[in-house]
Amino acid sequence: MSTKTISNFMRIGWFVITALMVLTAIEFIVAVILQGIILAVCLFVIGLIKGALIVQYFMHFGQIWEHIRDLWRGIIFTVEEEE
Amino acid sequence: MTTHTSEITDKLKKLTLNRLGLWLFLISDASFFVALVSSRFFVYGLNTPSEINQYLGLGLTVILLFSSLTAYRAEVAAENNNRKGMNLNILLTIVIGLLFLVGVGFEWGIALGHEVTWPSSPYGTVLFTLTGVHATHVLTGLIAFAIVYFMKRKNDIGEGNSWAVEGAVKWWHLVDLAWVAIYPTLYLIH
DSSP states (O other): OOHHHHHHHHHHHHHHHHHHHHHHHHHHHHHHHOOHHHHHHHHHHHHHHHHHHIIIIISOTHHHHHHHHHHHHHHHHHHHHHO | OHHHHHHHHHHHHHHHHHHHHHHHHHHHHHHHHHHHHHHHHHHHTTOOOTTSOHHHHHHHHHHHHHHHHHHHHHHHHHHTTOHHHHHHHHHHHHHHHHHHHHHHHHHHHHHTTSSTTSTTSHHHHHHHHHHHHHHHHHHHHHHHHHHHHHHHSSSOOSTTSOHHHHHHHHHHHHHHHHHHHHHIIIIIOO
């Protein structure tokens, strides 16, 4: 991994944490202004965005699809070799 | 050459299976939190007692979110063989995690002081169950980080050899993710 890639990863980290903090502030303000089911829906949507940011950027969820694809290819190639 | 290639392939296969296994475990654990969070609405509807300290909830959220950044940086540092950066960020995550647990303890102290948030009350049941289960996850995450810190502080790290750090960090992000759902559920909805 090159130095540029490392700095990119670090930049992504700061970007995601800033977005999470801003969304938390919005959550807090929305909870002061709204109430009831409208508030619940707003909080649910904001929560989904926050969760998506963590899963995608911090937990590298995209990696999983690559692994499943590699695993699947591996299974196919192994079967072909055995044949 | 062939042996070396075979070793790399085996290592990658192991890493793939480790990651898939951990993800399956994380998804099953997350479903437990989904059940607990949804139970709050059955038990107490859309109300939240005014005795709940909003600023403490916000503070706890900020603390935990910040710890996910240090955990992420520890993972990036480990993958890039930056031992100093990894050690520093793991230690920072542990310290911030402990601070979060102190905050939860403080929250419990406040909750025990009011009848409406007492453990035997409907809201208290939800509060203590959700924060209790979450705090246990935080504690196990801290133990995992402590183990990884002592295991990896002198050993080889680097790309393909940092699974222990990656595993602990992914667990920590799940803890963070759970709090993203718990915070509005316990504090903000009214």
